[in-house]
Amino acid sequence: MARRLQVQSRRPVRRRPAPMPFAPVLPLMRQRNLAEQVADVIVDGIASGALGPGQRLVETDLAQQLQVSRVPLRESMKMLEAQGILESAPHRGAHVADFDDAKIDHICEARVALEKIALRDAMNVYRKEPERIVRLDRVIAAMERAAEALDWTAVSKADLAFHREICQASGNDVVITLWETLARHVLIVFGREIRSEQDAAGMGPQHRRVRDMLLTADLPALEAEIERHITRLRNRRRAGGTRHGERT
DSSP: OHHHHHHHTTTTTOOOOOOOOOOOOOOOSSOOOOHHHHHHHHHHHHTTTSSSOOOOOOOOHHHHHOOOOOOHHHHHHHHHHHSSSSEETTTTTEEOOOOOOHHHHHHHHHHHHHHHHHHHHHHHHHHHHGHHHHHHHHHHHHHHHHHHHTOOOHHHHHHHHHHHHHHEEEEEEEEHHHHHHHHHHHHHHHHHSOOOOHHHHHHHHHHHHHHHHHHSSHHHHHHHHHHHHHHHHHHHHHHTTTTTTTTO
8 A cells, every 4th residue: 555655646746837927919019020011012012003903913923023932922912802902713813902983982981080080189199299290290301302202102101101190199009000901002092193293292281281280270170171181182083173183
């Protein structure tokens, strides 16, 4: 009996692991991974017209052009497909989605709704911390330099940066997340628009007006201005009076 007890005592005792202290699964801030960067490059190609509506994306060709493996490329294409920027069909692979007038209208409507929500809190932040408005001034300056050079890719990205800063100033995490998802669609919409030197001259003043109203106007006036700012091209087209060079 003594031996039996001695043998049993040698068996390892199973213990439940101590509970881990709570920690977020993902860090709050992280660098953009390779798949996200590849997705941005594809969107840039669509916005610039290098990739047209309905154009098929061949993985081997894209991987070679972008000098990336097919794993992050496939991940980026799945990401863009989930966002409605790419579409896929059996035996056809992935191709660029068509951004028709109805889709562009929906994008503008969603953007207006999100930015109106962002304005409520962002306006208070800029008035309590007026030094933060300098970030918008820097973006406008970069936008004006790009417009003077007629670098429309840089203009479009500066335009996005301006509105992104307002959304981030709001501190509304849900709005920021949804706006970032929509940002790629907005960049593509920018790429479809006609650009001219006349349009370039108006880029700075249009955004400077929004910047000034963040510090001086009441919320209803600011909401009305941001809606005009975003939808004026769409409204003019509906009225049948397209004007060369107008953009949101």
